[in-house]
Amino acid sequence: MPVRMSESSAAGRGKGVGLGLAMVSAVAFGGSGVAAKPLIEAGLDPLHVVWLRVAGAALVMLPLAVRHRALLRRRPALLAGFGLLGVAGVQAFYFASISRIPVGVALLVEYLAPALVLGWVRFVQRRPVTPAAALGVVLAVGGLACVVEVWSGLSFDALGLLLALGAACCQVGYFVLSDQGSDSGAGAPDPLGVIAYGLLVGTSVLTVVARPWTMDWSVLGGTAYMNGTPVAAPLLLSWIVLVATVIAYVTGVVSVRRLSPQVAGVVACLEAVIATVLAWVLLGEHLSAPQLVGGAIVLAGAFIAQSSAPAKGSPEPVASGGPDRDLSTRSTLA
Known part of the structure; x- marks a missing residue:
């Protein structure tokens, strides 16, 4: 029994650290727009800001790429996929979509990614998903609709919606690829190396x-x-380079390793709420009552999904208070 309590305590701490890292990642990513908007208004093209963001972060992470150069031989497909989907794909599809449809609509479609992650887990990986976790995603997406006030500027441009859906699919790739190898123990690819090469690939594209x-x-x-x-x-x-990219990606990938793709995906929905709050405080873009309500709903959905997600490798869904996650191998990755 004392051993069981010790394992439970370690699992709880690991899960808490993972959730904290996911929150840091959401805050870091959420602050990118507040810093980028003044540069865009000063005369930079949005795609140029994106390129500066990714290229600058790739330069910062270059020493880690050299240190983990063995990854080029061991996991070339993972590095290429992370760079194409998790770095370049999300950014390119999102900026292309907002040229045709309102930003709020594009953001809502992109943040359907947590629901798509659950679909990946359920139908591709064939792992169970608890009803509570699914409810958390529904609440998060519904709350996000209020945060971005999707009803105020809806436009059914078919190509624009498809581009935004492409950003959502790329974001699914980010969460799923971030989780690759997390059960491999010492043989798992180093997350910092994966990020470094992903940024280099993203910069090239x-x-x-x-x-x-x-x-x-x-x-x-x-x-x-x-x-x-x-x-x-x-x-x-x-x-934008150091906080909204380097810190955001590092904490995001490590949080996925400690939690799971679907949990980290739902917590990432907080990015939109954080971005809106920062815009309110720093840019004077005030929140309306529906946006405040929507933010509370997103938080509720993230909490429900976080406390009710299925354990990795578990044949049965895990509810809050159920069997503990096995974090013994993943605890070494951070």
Whole structure:
């Protein structure tokens, strides 16, 4: 019995750390828009901001890529898939979609990814999904609809909706690929190496799409304005690269390893809520009553899914208070 209590305590701590890392990742990702918007308003093209974000992060992570160069031989498909889907795909599809449909609609469609992750777990991996976890996803998506106020600008552009759905599918790839090898113990691919090479692959793809040689580089040496307050453009770019990309991806991938793709996917829905709150505080974009209610619903959905997700490798769904996760192998990955 004492051994059982010890294992339960360790599992609980591991799950708590994973949830905390997922929250940090959501906050980091959520802060990207607040820092990027002043740069865009100062004259940079949105795709150029995306390229700067990914290329800068790839440069920061380059020493880790050199250190984990064995991954190129051991897991080339994983590195290519993570770079194409988890880095370049999400960004490119999302920015293409908002050129045709309202941002709120594109964001809502993209954050259908947690529901798609549950579909992957249930029908591809053939693992059980608890009704409570499914309810958490429904609540999160419904709350997100309120946060982005989808009813205020709905436009049924078929191509735009397909592009946004492409971003959602790429986000599923991010969560699923982040989880690859988490049960392999010491043989699991190092998450930092995967991120480093994913950013390098993403930079290569986005270079072709964004064509940075056409960028107005002088904007980066000037000043941007955040709700009327002057901010140095290099400072905003540093935030986007170091916090909203490097820290966001590192904590996000490690959280998936400690939780599961579906749980981390639902917690990631908080990114939209956090982004809206930050825009309210820093950019003066005020929240309406439906947005506040929607934020509360997203939080409720994330909590329900987090406490009711199936254990990895378990043949039965795990409810809150049920059998513990086996985190013994994954605890070494962080």
